[in-house]
Amino acid sequence: MEVLLLKKERLNGFIEKLQQDFEVIAPLKGDVIRFLPLKNPDDIFLGKNAYFPIKEYFFKKNEVLFQFNGTKIIVPELPSKKRAFFGLRRCDLNAIKHQDMVFMNDIHDPYYTAARKDSYLIGYHCNTAPSPYCFCGSLELADYFDLMVYDKKDDFLVEIGSSKGKGMAKKYASLFSKTSKKISEEEKKIPGSDRLEKKDISLFYNNSDWKKGTDLCLSCGACTALCPTCYCFETHDEVKTSNINEGERKRNWSSCQLQEFTRVAGEHVYRKDREERFKHRIFHQLEYFKEKHKVPLCVGCGRCIEGCPTRIDFVDILNNMKVENG
Amino acid sequence: MGKLKVGVYGITGCAGCQLSVIFNEDEILDIVELVDLRAFPFIKEVNPEEEFDCVIVEGLVADRGDLKTLKMLRRNSKMLVSLGACACTGCVPAYRSFTLKENYEHLLYRKMEEIKDVEPTPLDAHILVDHYIPGCPPEKKEILSFIKGLVRGSIPRPYQSPVCVECRQNGNTCLLDQGKPCLGPITAGGCHAVCINGGFECWGCRGPTEDMNLDLMVRMLRDRGFDDKFINDRLRTFAGLKLPMLEKVMSGKAHKTETTFRGVRVFYE
Structure with missing residues (x-):
C-alpha cells in the first residue's frame, strides 16, 4: 500500500491540523494510560499501550x-461525531475490526454504527512488544x-490503508513527503x-490445569471490562416516578464471568461453576468466535492479564497444558 | 384496584436508611401519589398498623421489642423488605456476637432485661424476607426503583455481581494493586462503586456476594501485609453474620459450609 514520509518534527503539526477538523482521541498518561480527548499534542504518550x-x-458502557x-x-437521535483516533496499536485496530464484525456485519446495531461511522483510525506501530503481557504475534x-504510523528512528513512515486514509493524506499533503520506501510484511x-x-x-476443555486459573479468579469481571473485544451486554428498563408507564430502556456492559450473566427465570444459572465461566471466556475468545468468523476474537493485547487483580496469565496456563489421558 | 399499602418502619438502627427513602426529595410527592404510604413512624404521626401490601424495615433485631414489632409487621404484610446493612447482614451491631458476653454485660445489659436474651441478628434470622435492599446507607435510587417495580409488578433483582464490575466500568484502577484492603471483589455492587470512585476502598457495606471467592480474598489481604485480626474485623464490619464460614477459611480448613444468602441456600466451598 502507498507509503508517505512524515518528518518527526512535523508530527505535532499533523495532530494540530487534525484537531482543526476532528475531535482527536489519543493515549494520554495519567495514573495509567487512557484514550482521552486531546487538548495539547505534547500530551500524547506513545511509550506503552493504553491500560483501558x-x-x-x-x-x-451505558446507552439509552x-x-x-x-x-x-x-x-x-443518533448523531455521529467526526473523530480521529490517534495512537491505536495493531491490537486496538483489530479489536475494532472484530467488534465491527459483530455490530455492523452480523447485525446492524444503529448505536454502534452511528458512533463508528465518522471515526478515522490512525494507528501507531509497536516496534517491540510494549508490555510483557502482549501476545498479538x-x-x-x-x-x-x-493511516498507520511507523516510527523509523529518523522519520515516521505513514501507510495508507483505506480511502478515508487516502483522503486524509490528500488533505494534509503539505505535511507529508513522497518516499520510495515500502513497509514489508516482516516489518x-x-x-x-x-x-x-x-x-x-479444543483438546483441553476438561484439563485439570484450568484450576490454576480459577483458584486465582475472583470473578470480578476486570478481564472482560478491559478487553477491547468483549461485547456482551445486558438491558434494563428505568421508568419515571411521575409516570411509571414512561421510561427508558438502557443497555450496559456485562460479563460472562458473572453468575448473573447466565441467570434465567426460576433462578437457574447455566454457568454456576467458576471454572465453567473462566473457560467460557478463553474458549469464546480463541475458539467459538473463530468457528463463525474464521479469526479468533482475541487480539493478544494482554489487558485482561495486566488488569487482573491476581494477574492470571491464561497464556501461561495454556502453554503449560498437556494432553491428559483418561 | 386501589393503591398499594406501604409501610416504612425502623427497629434498632440509626434511621439513616429511612432517611435514604426521604432523600428522594424530588420524587417524594410522586411516591405518595404512587402508593398509599400508610405508615412511616419516622416522619408521620398517624400510622395504622394493619394490612400492608409491603413493609420496608430498617435495622436489626437487638431486643425483645424489635422481635415483637418485626413479627407483627410480617403478620400484617404480604411482602417484607430488608432495608440497609443492619437489616440484611446484622452489620456493626452484630459485632456483639463475636465477643464474649462478660466483656460487655456489666456495662449496660444487666440493667436492661429486654436486651439480655436476644442476640443481635438480621431480619431473615427470624422471619421470611421477600426482598433485600442492602447498603450503608442504601442507594436512594434503588429504593425508588423498588417502589416503582412494586407498583408495576416487576421488582428489579438485587444487584448480585461484585462492586468491581461497576468500578472498572467507571474507569478506576484496582485499589488492591495499591495495597489497599479493598473488599470490592467479594461485595455485592449496585452502589456504582461510589467509595472507590472517591479513592476510598470498599468496606463491604452491601454484604458478600453469593459467588465470592473468600479464600482468595483472605489470601490477597494477607499478601498485602494485613494481619488476621485486621482481616477479621474489616470483613465482619458490614458483612455481620453473613460470613459464617470466615473462621474456617482463615484457619485454612474451609470445606463445604452451608449458609443462607438473601434467603437463598448457598453452599460455600
Whole structure:
C-alpha cells in the first residue's frame, strides 16, 4: 500500500491540523494510560499501550436504546461525531475490526454504527512488544486502519490503508513527503509478542490445569471490562416516578464471568461453576468466535492479564497444558 | 384496584436508611401519589398498623421489642423488605456476637432485661424476607426503583455481581494493586462503586456476594501485609453474620459450609 514520509518534527503539526477538523482521541498518561480527548499534542504518550480499551467510544458502557411511553417507542437521535483516533496499536485496530464484525456485519446495531461511522483510525506501530503481557504475534492480526504510523528512528513512515486514509493524506499533503520506501510484511511483525504457543485448545476443555486459573479468579469481571473485544451486554428498563408507564430502556456492559450473566427465570444459572465461566471466556475468545468468523476474537493485547487483580496469565496456563489421558 | 399499602418502619438502627427513602426529595410527592404510604413512624404521626401490601424495615433485631414489632409487621404484610446493612447482614451491631458476653454485660445489659436474651441478628434470622435492599446507607435510587417495580409488578433483582464490575466500568484502577484492603471483589455492587470512585476502598457495606471467592480474598489481604485480626474485623464490619464460614477459611480448613444468602441456600466451598 502507498507509503508517505512524515518528518518527526512535523508530527505535532499533523495532530494540530487534525484537531482543526476532528475531535482527536489519543493515549494520554495519567495514573495509567487512557484514550482521552486531546487538548495539547505534547500530551500524547506513545511509550506503552493504553491500560483501558478503545471500545467504550463505539460500544458504550451505558446507552439509552429507546424511550417508551405506554406502547409508543421513541428511538433517540443518533448523531455521529467526526473523530480521529490517534495512537491505536495493531491490537486496538483489530479489536475494532472484530467488534465491527459483530455490530455492523452480523447485525446492524444503529448505536454502534452511528458512533463508528465518522471515526478515522490512525494507528501507531509497536516496534517491540510494549508490555510483557502482549501476545498479538500469535494471533495473525490483519491490517485494519485508515493511516498507520511507523516510527523509523529518523522519520515516521505513514501507510495508507483505506480511502478515508487516502483522503486524509490528500488533505494534509503539505505535511507529508513522497518516499520510495515500502513497509514489508516482516516489518509489520512485532518482536517479542508471540508467546502464546499454537495448539488445538479444543483438546483441553476438561484439563485439570484450568484450576490454576480459577483458584486465582475472583470473578470480578476486570478481564472482560478491559478487553477491547468483549461485547456482551445486558438491558434494563428505568421508568419515571411521575409516570411509571414512561421510561427508558438502557443497555450496559456485562460479563460472562458473572453468575448473573447466565441467570434465567426460576433462578437457574447455566454457568454456576467458576471454572465453567473462566473457560467460557478463553474458549469464546480463541475458539467459538473463530468457528463463525474464521479469526479468533482475541487480539493478544494482554489487558485482561495486566488488569487482573491476581494477574492470571491464561497464556501461561495454556502453554503449560498437556494432553491428559483418561 | 386501589393503591398499594406501604409501610416504612425502623427497629434498632440509626434511621439513616429511612432517611435514604426521604432523600428522594424530588420524587417524594410522586411516591405518595404512587402508593398509599400508610405508615412511616419516622416522619408521620398517624400510622395504622394493619394490612400492608409491603413493609420496608430498617435495622436489626437487638431486643425483645424489635422481635415483637418485626413479627407483627410480617403478620400484617404480604411482602417484607430488608432495608440497609443492619437489616440484611446484622452489620456493626452484630459485632456483639463475636465477643464474649462478660466483656460487655456489666456495662449496660444487666440493667436492661429486654436486651439480655436476644442476640443481635438480621431480619431473615427470624422471619421470611421477600426482598433485600442492602447498603450503608442504601442507594436512594434503588429504593425508588423498588417502589416503582412494586407498583408495576416487576421488582428489579438485587444487584448480585461484585462492586468491581461497576468500578472498572467507571474507569478506576484496582485499589488492591495499591495495597489497599479493598473488599470490592467479594461485595455485592449496585452502589456504582461510589467509595472507590472517591479513592476510598470498599468496606463491604452491601454484604458478600453469593459467588465470592473468600479464600482468595483472605489470601490477597494477607499478601498485602494485613494481619488476621485486621482481616477479621474489616470483613465482619458490614458483612455481620453473613460470613459464617470466615473462621474456617482463615484457619485454612474451609470445606463445604452451608449458609443462607438473601434467603437463598448457598453452599460455600
